[in-house]
Amino acid sequence: MRTRAFHAGLLAVVAALFAALLTSPTPASAAENKTAAAGESTAVSAVTAVSGNAAAAGQGVAPIQERPPRPGAPKLKVKKAHRGPALARLCSGHPAEYGNWVNAxxxxxxxxxxxxxxxxxxxxxxxxxxxxxxxxxxxxxxxxKCSPTDCDWGWTAGRLRLSNGQIPGQYNQGFAKRYVWAAMSQYRPGQLWVAVRTDFTDPNRADYETQNWFVRQ
Known part of the structure; x- marks a missing residue:
């Protein structure tokens, strides 16, 4: 009887240990739980790495460089803005590009x-x-430019500033994709520079680029 009781007790202990092993998290699950518990700080770091790499290439489209007003024109000494996909920050004040602008x-x-x-x-x-x-x-x-009123393209999705200082954006208008880059002009004091590359869906239409300069409204 004692032998049977001992064996029954031993089997109960083994069963409990086996159940505990089944319910305990694996190393991968534990890492995932740790990431989830870390909250937004971990998410921000992940976004920074992914967004930074995608933004640097302009989602596969190389950024446009500002065209000087004349060959050899000197660049302005523009105050460097916060560049690159850094960690999130509290918003206080606005960089020079912020605001409403009209074409010069x-x-x-x-x-x-x-x-x-x-x-x-x-x-x-x-x-x-x-x-x-x-x-x-x-x-x-x-x-x-449209008639009788200008065509509102709407707001682009939020994007991080590129490492070269440019602010990117993108529109998908169905018939074409428009890639946008904006920054304070390197040649025209106080003006905003905006470049747009139009990539038509129709292969028979020639893609093109535009550059425009704006003054604050």
């Missing part, structure tokens, strides 16, 4: 107005997993 050429047939806003959320997705970086991105709103 009142007779332009291109972009007539530009609006830029900082301290925006940036959402980055890798597969089915998305993360948000708060208070770090930019959005751009452009108006194209």
């Amino acid at each position: 050429d009142p007779n332009t047939n291109s972009i007539t107005k530009a609006q830029l806003r900082d301290c925006q959320s940036v959402t980055t997705c890798s597969g089915d997993i998305c993360s948000i970086t708060y208070d770090a991105g930019w959005t751009i709103r452009l108006f194209g």
Whole structure:
């Protein structure tokens, strides 16, 4: 009887240990739980790495460089803005690009107005997993020349400033994708420079680029 009782007790202990092993987290699960518990700080770091790499290439499109007004024109000593996909920050004050702008050429047939806003959320997705970086991105709103009123392109999704100092944006208008870059002009004091590359869906239409300069409204 004692032998049977001992064996029954031993089997109960083994069963309990086996159940504990089944319910305990594996090393991978523990790492995932740790990441989840870390909260937004971990998400921000992940977004920074992914967004930075994508932004540097302009989502596969190389950024445009500002065209000088004449060959050999000297560049201005522009105060360096906060560059690159750094960690989220509290918003206090605004960089020079912030605000509402109108084309320096009142007779332009291109972009007539530009609006830029900082301290925006940036959402980055890798597969089915998305993360948000708060208070770090930019959005751009452009108006194209139309009649009788200008065409409102709407606001771009939040994007981080590139490492070269430019603010990127993108529109998908169905018939074309528009890649946008904005920054304070390197040649024209106090003016905003905006470049747009138009990539038509129709392969028979020639893609093109425009550069415009704006004064504060």
